[in-house]
Amino acid sequence: MKKFINSIDTMLDESLxxxxxxxxxxxELNSYPHFxxxxxxxxxxxxxxxGGGSGHEPLHAGFVGLGMLDAACPGQIFTSPTPDQMLAxxxxxxxxxxxxxxxxxxxxxxMNFEIAAEMLDIPNATVLVNDDVSLPKxxxxxxxGVAGTSIVEKIVGAAAEGGADLATCKALGDxxxxxxxSMGVALSSCIVPALGKPTFNLNENEIEMxxxxxxEHGQKTMAFTSAADIVxxxxxxxNDELKPQKSQSALLxxxxxGATPLMELYLVYELASAYWQKQGIIIARSxxxxxxxxxxxxxxxxxxxxxxxxxLHLWDAPVHTASLRWGC
Amino acid sequence: MKKFINSIDTMLDESLxxxxxxxxxxxELNSYPHFxxxxxxxxxxxxxxxGGGSGHEPLHAGFVGLGMLDAACPGQIFTSPTPDQMLAxxxxxxxxxxxxxxxxxxxxxxMNFEIAAEMLDIPNATVLVNDDVSLPKxxxxxxxGVAGTSIVEKIVGAAAEGGADLATCKALGDxxxxxxxSMGVALSSCIVPALGKPTFNLNENEIEMxxxxxxEHGQKTMAFTSAADIVxxxxxxxNDELKPQKSQSALLxxxxxGATPLMELYLVYELASAYWQKQGIIIARSxxxxxxxxxxxxxxxxxxxxxxxxxLHLWDAPVHTASLRWGC
Numbered sequence: 236m237k238k239f240i241n242s243i244d245t246m247l248d249e250s251l252x253x254x255x256x257x258x259x260x261x262x263e264l265n266s267y268p269h270f271x272x273x274x275x276x277x278x279x280x281x282x283x284x285x286g287g288g289s290g291h292e293p294l295h296a297g298f299v300g301l302g303m304l305d306a307a308c309p310g311q312i313f314t315s316p317t318p319d320q321m322l323a324x325x326x327x328x329x330x331x332x333x334x335x336x337x338x339x340x341x342x343x344x345x346m347n348f349e350i351a352a353e354m355l356d357i358p359n360a361t362v363l364v365n366d367d368v369s370l371p372k373x374x375x376x377x378x379x380g381v382a383g384t385s386i387v388e389k390i391v392g393a394a395a396e397g398g399a400d401l402a403t404c405k406a407l408g409d410x411x412x413x414x415x416x417s418m419g420v421a422l423s424s425c426i427v428p429a430l431g432k433p434t435f436n437l438n439e440n441e442i443e444m445x446x447x448x449x450x451e452h453g454q455k456t457m458a459f460t461s462a463a464d465i466v467x468x469x470x471x472x473x474n475d476e477l478k479p480q481k482s483q484s485a486l487l488x489x490x491x492x493g494a495t496p497l498m499e500l501y502l503v504y505e506l507a508s509a510y511w512q513k514q515g516i517i518i519a520r521s522x523x524x525x526x527x528x529x530x531x532x533x534x535x536x537x538x539x540x541x542x543x544x545x546x547l548h549l550w551d552a553p554v555h556t557a558s559l560r561w562g563c
Numbered sequence: 564m565k566k567f568i569n570s571i572d573t574m575l576d577e578s579l580x581x582x583x584x585x586x587x588x589x590x591e592l593n594s595y596p597h598f599x600x601x602x603x604x605x606x607x608x609x610x611x612x613x614g615g616g617s618g619h620e621p622l623h624a625g626f627v628g629l630g631m632l633d634a635a636c637p638g639q640i641f642t643s644p645t646p647d648q649m650l651a652x653x654x655x656x657x658x659x660x661x662x663x664x665x666x667x668x669x670x671x672x673x674m675n676f677e678i679a680a681e682m683l684d685i686p687n688a689t690v691l692v693n694d695d696v697s698l699p700k701x702x703x704x705x706x707x708g709v710a711g712t713s714i715v716e717k718i719v720g721a722a723a724e725g726g727a728d729l730a731t732c733k734a735l736g737d738x739x740x741x742x743x744x745s746m747g748v749a750l751s752s753c754i755v756p757a758l759g760k761p762t763f764n765l766n767e768n769e770i771e772m773x774x775x776x777x778x779e780h781g782q783k784t785m786a787f788t789s790a791a792d793i794v795x796x797x798x799x800x801x802n803d804e805l806k807p808q809k810s811q812s813a814l815l816x817x818x819x820x821g822a823t824p825l826m827e828l829y830l831v832y833e834l835a836s837a838y839w840q841k842q843g844i845i846i847a848r849s850x851x852x853x854x855x856x857x858x859x860x861x862x863x864x865x866x867x868x869x870x871x872x873x874x875l876h877l878w879d880a881p882v883h884t885a886s887l888r889w890g891c
Contacts, residue, residue, distance in 0.1 A: 237767070239828075246830065250829045251829075252833045253834075254832075256833065256836055256849075257832055292824065297825075312826075422565040496859055497625075498575075501585065504581040505577050506577070508585075531861065
């Protein structure tokens with residue numbers, strides 16, 4: 236395993252310290268317990284808090300700032316943050332209008348955010364993101380939250396910034412989640428530093444279809460094939476789930492898992508946008524790049540969100556974070 | 564070789580088509596010959612044109628737009644663009660104030676940009692970027708242009724946007740180049756699609772110090788070591804070159820080569836910023852991420868630019884491109 240690392244124990248701290256220095260105009264790091272908070276609070280605004288295991292950067296810390304999250308709680312790599320992080324973050328960034336937790340559907344995250352929510356003496360609600368359609372709807376542990384999470388965070392973040400109350404933010408988050416479906420494919424495994432070897436093995440002629448963002452096995456291991464075939468497979472399953480109607484607008488997000496070049500991600504975008512345009516869907520907005528990563532995994536996911544007018548407007552609203560920035 | 568690809572022959576076109584659709588609000592693709600141009604021309608402004616082999620995305624196409632480049636000419640992967648691309652781009656984006664070519668110092672790029680400059684019937688000048696200090700100053704083919712190129716493009720782009728004339732832009736570009744030094748390290752090779760195998764081989768315990776952005780061998784192959792040792796080595800050579808003085812301001816750019824997670828890049832930033840802060844250098848600005856890549860190579864480079872007041876002001880000026888955006 237070759238990585239830029241001094242020791243497994245200090246890796247997260249060193250990385251967070253670098254992040255907080257690089258973006259000191261936008262965010263601040265609270266060291267014990269760990270959370271990243273927005274530097275400029277916004278009195279009277281619903282505070283949005285997300286978090287999860289590290290290794291998915293820029294998710295979530297890269298999305299803290301105006302128009303998106305108020306705080307992010309990073310766990311160790313691929314490990315849930317703890318309730319004390321969430322509690323401390325909530326008490327710190329509370330603006331008097333309540334807390335909205337945005338949680339990816341993984342057992343550890345869900346449990347710890349639930350504990351924090353119960354202990355918290357501030358009105359709060361939770362949006363559970365479960366956009367990964369590689370698993371069936373009735374899967375025993377439910378569907379995973381993956382790259383659609385950043386879409387939920389951006390759209391609800393804009394609503395909160397605009398003054399929406401807690402119930403409105405919660406309902407909007409659920410609505411964006413329902414309008415969003417994602418599916419990913421891995422060309423390689425990632426290497427978790429503490430393990431020092433690939434999480435799973437793929438032969439030179441194999442890909443993992445429907446992979447999760449921690450390298451969990453997906454729908455099936457398939458033979459490597461053309462980008463056209465891969466995109467057709469991913470888009471087909473997303474489409475069967477969302478069933479977008481002709482002339483509906485959508486946001487198309489092609490997300491790299493960390494080790495796939497931008498050149499290939501744009502190629503995937505070209506194929507995916509052609510898939511939906513052929514069906515009369517309007518690709519009104521797009522996001523292409525490494526946003527919800529899985530350390531050094533090669534691969535990508537496709538996310539489609541069917542946009543109504545309000546969601547489109549909120550997507551376009553100003554955002555000023557380390558990793559998404561426009562309109563200010 | 565597993566990549567998102569349909570065929571080697573169509574890969575670049577498909578990727579550029581995706582890029583141009585995703586960013587149709589900012590840029591337009593000219594198909595034959597290939598160049599990306601800024602959508603909204605700016606009459607009376609010096610036009611900045613860069614280009615080079617593909618595989619370094621977002622450099623250069625991702626930097627076309629307000630406050631940065633007017634056009635980018637993409638060659639095939641790791642292959643110089645041709646003079647007809649540069650000529651066509653120059654004739655198209657000429658705003659009446661002349662053309663500034665920004666060229667990375669590689670034999671093919673230099674030759675083809677020179678041919679285009681000679682054939683062009685519009686006043687023009689060239690800034691040659693050669694920021695890679697892994698090679699000695701008197702190296703036979705000269706030092707390579709690497710991640711510092713985007714710093715030159717941003718700062719000169721802001722000056723041109725503000726109305727600086729051709730001679731001023733050329734002099735500023737040379738000044739930024741002289742104030743900039745970069746050095747990179749590879750943890751793995753990249754795989755060029757047309758070759759289908761790694762460009763060079765590194766053992767599990769080796770790293771390539773001073774690597775170029777096409778996977779050219781660098782200063783030396785070294786034993787893999789801690790991030791602290793690697794950063795000390797890179798920063799030391801950069802520092803010996805630039806000799807920044809106490810209390811000088813600098814921009815610190817940690818650039819990923821494509822397959823290195825953001826988490827590690829921030830860790831490298833933490834170490835590099837500490838290195839210079841210890842010496843009394845003020846890290847006034849930073850840029851961390853994958854900006855000048857080498858396909859799927861794992862590794863990173865460190866770039867330091869000593870900033871004067873004018874350069875700092877121009878760095879902060881609004882920019883609106885696919886991959887750098889602030890202030891608008």
